[in-house]
Amino acid sequence: MTESDATQLRSAADLLGMVPYVIGFHPTDSVVLLLLRPGHQLACGLRLDLDAPVEAIVAGLTPVIERQHVTGLVVIGYGPLSARDTLRHVIDTLDTIRPVIARFLLADGRYYCLRDACRCTAAGGVRFDPRATTVAAAATVQGKVAWRSRADLVALVDPDPVAQQQVREAMDRLPARMPNTSELMAAARQGVRLDDQQMAALAVTLHDRTARDLAWESTDDHMWQQDLWLDATRRIPDSHVARPAALAAWCAWRRGNEVLARAALQRIASTGRLDLLASIVFALVDNHTDPRSLPWPLPAGITVADLLQQD
Known part of the structure; x- marks a missing residue:
């Protein structure tokens, strides 16, 4: 789904619903990075283990950012609420390389906005099913598939x-x-x-x-x-x-x-x-x-x- 343009996504649910079709499966215990070019065009999506060392993430990401002319990042964590601090550390580190324009954690069927001092509805968690979004429906019509897991x-x-x-x-x-x-x-x-x-x-x-x-x-x-x-x-x-x-x-x-x-x-x-x-x-x-x-x-x-x- 590399042809997707993030400017066409109208909500956080649309963005999060797109992720499985970008990487090909529904992630768990993961950090997913969406790399954006000027105009918020999606360059590519990368998935890493949630417990991957921040230094390793940065080392692997930096050359990709340069090659793809990336201007912004979206960072999404998939794991328990207890991973919030770990994910924030990853986000703060990445934000020094390129601006992180959106940051979320999906935990226990809800998504949470991780912006500092955020008062939006998602700060307290919004119930979410990635398979029930309009993006998922459109992707299915287009013949795109998001497998249940990476192993599948x-x-x-x-x-x-x-x-x-x-x-x-x-x-x-x-x-x-x-x-x-x-x-x-x-x-x-x-x-x-x-x-x-x-x-x-x-x-x-x-x-x-x-x-x-x-x-x-x-x-x-x-x-x-x-x-x-x-x-x-x-x-x-x-x-x-x-x-x-x-x-x-x-x-x-x-x-x-x-x-x-x-x-x-x-x-x-x-x-x-x-x-x-x-x-x-x-x-x-x-x-x-x-x-x-x-x-x-x-x-x-x-x-x-x-x-x-x-x-």
């Missing part, structure tokens, strides 16, 4: 051993004439879940660099693409999973879901098969690069091969 989101890239074995066996029975990448993606675009033989063909064809480049050029931020590459990441054997998982990470990043992108990249790293495509996505995620800053498809005259060079 990360599990989307976990391998399915039974499915992997079925695809492995199908790879041993592939016909001489296999469907190509374009044909397989066209089927997925029509809402067809690839069967074992089709998934086996996808695993094999993506070993070809031209096919990989075609798949990359054809993948943006569409839900059917996310579904396809996540399904492939779960079902394709580890020996062949690096490229589909890299495409899953790419699509997740294009959709503004850095947590899911990083999970897909870690799936690749666990196999020891990190290639240049995955390395490029790693760099984009680590730098919190705004997907809007990279035009896609690429302009005429620039190809994926120009970016990848030789691998």
Whole structure:
């Protein structure tokens, strides 16, 4: 949801209702930072553990602030009321780097404003359900998803051993004439879940660099693409999973879901098969690069091969 513009949010409830769709899941025991550019445009959202040392938060945040030209911050804590003082310390420290324009704590089904000497209604707590906001309803209509927890989101890239074995066996029975990448993606675009033989063909064809480049050029931020590459990441054997998982990470990043992108990249790293495509996505995620800053498809005259060079 990186395209969201904070100037369009009309209330604290709207702002807080947006957060799960920015980071991809409903946070707990967390500090969420929304980084804003001039005009209160959302640059990105970052989630850290509530008990993370302030020094570590500042060290990790400072280069991102500079790269993203951040002019203001929104800081939201998720945890017990007893975390109020800890969160205020974090906020006061961050406020010395960039102005913190809004600060809240969500605890026990209420949100609290943490502005010093604030007398607004939220100073004493306002009952709040992030799933019942107008922002949540609009996001759902747009096909955006906020998973129940970070663990549920990360599990989307976990391998399915039974499915992997079925695809492995199908790879041993592939016909001489296999469907190509374009044909397989066209089927997925029509809402067809690839069967074992089709998934086996996808695993094999993506070993070809031209096919990989075609798949990359054809993948943006569409839900059917996310579904396809996540399904492939779960079902394709580890020996062949690096490229589909890299495409899953790419699509997740294009959709503004850095947590899911990083999970897909870690799936690749666990196999020891990190290639240049995955390395490029790693760099984009680590730098919190705004997907809007990279035009896609690429302009005429620039190809994926120009970016990848030789691998």
